[in-house]
Amino acid sequence: MCRILGHFDAHCTRDALRAVAEAQRHGGPDGQGLRSGADWALGSNRLAVMDPDGGAQPYALRTAPGEVVAVFNGELYNHRELREKLEARGHAFADACDGSVIPALFTEFGPRFTELLDGMYAIALVDLRGEPTLWLFTDDVGMKPLYHHWDPARRRLHFASELPALLTFPDVPAAPLPTGLDTYLATKTPFGERTMFEGVRVLPPGATARVTRSSGLTLVRRPPAPAAQPPHGTEPEAGDRVRELLRAQVHRLTEADVPVAAITSGGLDSGLVTALAAEAVPGLHTFTIAYTGDWPADERAFARAVADRAGTRHHQVEIDPATFPGLLDTVVRHLGQPNADPITLSTQALFAAVRRAGFPVALTGDAADELFGGYDRLHRAVHAPAGTDWVPGYVEALAAVPSALRGRLYSSDYRAFMADHGSVSEEITARLRRDGSGHPDRLAALTAFEVGERLPAYHLRRVDHLSMSSSVEVRLPFCQPDVVRHARSLPSRLKLSGGRRKRVLYAAAEGLLPESVLTRPKQPFTLPVTAMLRPGQPLMEHAREVLAPGRLRRHGLLDRRQVEALFRAQSAAPSDRAATAIWALMVHELWRERFFPATARRRVLDYRMPEVAV
Template sequence: MCRIFGHFDALATPHELRSVAAAQRHGGPDAQTHAYGAGWALGNNRLAIMDLDGGDQPYTLGEDIVVVFNGEIYNHDELRQKLSARGHTFRDTCDGSVIPALYAEYGAAFPEYLDGMYSVAVVDLRGEPTLYLATDEVGMKPLYYHWDAARRHLYFASELPALLSFRQVGATPAEAGLDAYLATKTPFGEQTMFEGVKVLPPAATVRVTRAGGMHVTLRPTTGARAPHCAEPEAAAHVRSLLRTEVHRLTEADVPVSAITSGGLDSSLVTVLAAEKVRDLHSFNIAYTGTWPSDERAFAREVAERAGTTHHQVEIDPATFPSLLADVVWHLGQPNADPITLSTYALFGAVRDAGFKVAITGDAADELFGGYDRLKKAMDAPFGTDWVPDYVEALAAVPRNLRESLYSSDYLGFVTANGSAAEEITERLRASTADRMTTLTEFEIGERLPAYHLRRVDHLSMSASVEVRLPFCQPSVVRYARSLKADLKIDGTRRKKVLYAAADGLLPESVLNRPKQPFTLPITAMLQPGQALFDHARDLLAEDRLRRGGKLNPRKVEELFRLQAESPNDRASLAIWSLMVHELWLDQFCSPAGTVAGSVPGVTV
């Protein structure tokens, strides 16, 4: 697991390359290396997980093929055997070292042979210099880039703060960014909150040359309809797939741990991992004091069932304001889910306990229909327009409220240019697939990588911890994509087939408990007298908002008054979201749109 960066047909000084590497060193503290030539450079920050004494990057094949890689390739042994039979030799057994030979054999099709999570950069100097970039089919390992089409310059990095360390990449806020953020909790698709900065979509293969420019190709990700129509057979297959993938994903040359929230998904992964890992350590997070939705008892019960060594992590809400600046910096752009604070603190505790790998249950809700918004959309009668309510459920701030918070100038801009919510609504309505397929493809292809996986990746790697995601493995994703709707959501049941797969493996209390989100109880924490409430008031002060020009200070003040008098989830999430956005502006964007100065509390 690593961080990668580079440029192609562009210029960057050695100092710039060092600055870029330093900005994401937390994700690869074990080695920092780069290679460069006329008009190109590839760099790597290494977090040593496999073959601790090998794995030196960039990987090379002769003098003309140079590769840097971020992620884990789980079928590397199989690939190494096949490539060895074709005459290739390898200097170590690290997973990424197979990529140069794989590229030499299959060219641009090399990602089709990789099973794992990855972002890869290949420079091929045979003939016209060519750069290839590739991402895994779910988007577990993000890759951000800036492409100057006029000059044919490309810059890329695994994290936004690193990419912005290139002098040619500006930190200008996207004018539509605030509305997109409040409408979906973070920008979806290839967009970011910065003008001229994008993120590669899942399953992307990119080819760049001076003559041809930049071309992005999306590889196919869907499979045939699942052969199982009955719940018992489908559940047995899901259990078998998960067991196989969890066991594969526990293989590492460093100790592996598990994140155990106490819900179905992480609990199932923990129990399956414990079958393979002797003395598995599990981690759960809770908050000092008494707060709603505390899950520690469920997590403890799962740990006892699985026989893990359990770590109960506890953080004090009084420390949240100081943590929040670090969280926003590592994410590089706003994410409105309060779980970001919990996630950041949790992976710090995993690192401090001596673990560099954690296995989690992320992505099960997207694959198997676990969210309320999915059930409500599926329950809408045939012939009715289910799309607006579904899109509204994605928002951090409901449409009527967010538009009331905008200044007249910004509301005019959004009205004239169209909102992110309207664009998503039009795309969903235009789908010719059945309703469940439409929802599943949007959840997996758009929301999961943007909102969920980038958050998990950046906040785990901020602590030098690699997260492994069994539910994101191709075998599981493709099967879940192909399942009939009534095997996911049926009557009052959600994640129907996944619950059936877990039956007998988990305590009844976990299987029968009501679903609740693994998040921060911000409605209780954003009240007068709490540290977060005071911090939000400071960040959203009237003079600051007037300078920003996009928000109406009087309406924001009304929001605080409402939350103080009658605390509720709607107002608290709105305040939280605006606070995170303002902090992001502070850390990354000066009034002139240039990169802000050093960030207090963050060492790079």
């Protein structure tokens, strides 16, 4: 596991490259490597997980026509099988690290070598056997992000694993995306290739990008592997199949040359991963988060029940809400752009505790809700009466702030600007009506959107950045290719039917989890932000300070009177709606102040939309 960086056809000194690497060193504190040539460079910060004594990056393979050089962020769980295949073809390897097979795979199979990979990855590779060519690859789910800035006029590309690192390159400008505030509030963080920075993109899942001096940048998304159509049988039979598939993947993901732990929230998804991991790791350590004091939706008892049933050594990480204002700045800095989920604070604190306890690797249950139909918005959309328009309600459920409230909160200038340019909510609505309304399986269409757009942007990048900020590699059994393909093959009746969600996962968990966990009502793994944003609470006082009229005046995007009205409403009658809006606005303001501290107020109508050529 590493952080990677580089450029193509740009001019960057080694000192500048080291500064970029230093900006993301927390994700790879165990080693640093740089290689550069005429107008290209590749760099890596290493977190040593496999073969700690080997694995020095960049990896290189010299052939008669020229050299192939690569850097890699991720884990390849089938690297041993791949190494044996390559050794049979005459290749030799200096170490047993998973990434060392990449240059040889590329020379043997070309850019389609990703079809052979089982794991999570972001790969950058320079092929010097002909015209110098930079290749970038991401895994099919988007577990490992890669941000880039393409200058079409000068045909220069810069890339890095984290946004703050990318912005450290001298030639990468930092400017806020003009539509960014609305995009963020409409979807809680930008989806797809968008970021909150003008001209900065993130590679989508399953991406192959190619850059040459003669042809510039081309980017394609590889089609997902076709889902098999095995006979699923009854719900118990389907549950048995899912359990065995997950068992094989979880056991495989516990293999490492360093200690491995599991995150146990007390819910079905993480509980199932924990129970299966405990079968493979004697004395497995598990971690959960709790908050000092008495708060609603406390899950510590459920997490303890899961741990006791699985026989793990359980750690309850408790954080004091009084520390949240300071923790928020750390979260915003590491994420690089706003994410409106309050669980970011807990995620940051939890993984810091995991690392302090001596665990560089942790398994989680992320992605089960997207793949197996766990969200209320999916249930409502799938079971909307025939002839009704289910799309607007689904799109509204994605938002941090409902569309009507967003319109009131915006300044008159920004409201007019968005009226001219259109909201991302309108784009999503049009897409779902095109792809989903006429689909014979509405849940399949929604799952494709959730997995392809929302999951990598909202969940996976958050987990990646906040775990790697503490040098912890997160492994995601539900994102494994075999699990994803199998989930896509399941009929909707085994996911959502009869008022029940994730039916096949509950069937898979029978006998592995306590009955109290299997029968508890679903609740999101999140911070009790509504209770914490009340008068007298440290978080409420901090929010008032961050969203004070004088600070909002600097960018002119929000109507200060309406923001104050939001605080009055929350103080008089605390609600999820007002609390979530206050939280989202506070995070956005902290992000602007961190990344644009010297930016004077600019009129929104003077902004220009970014032009990004691909």
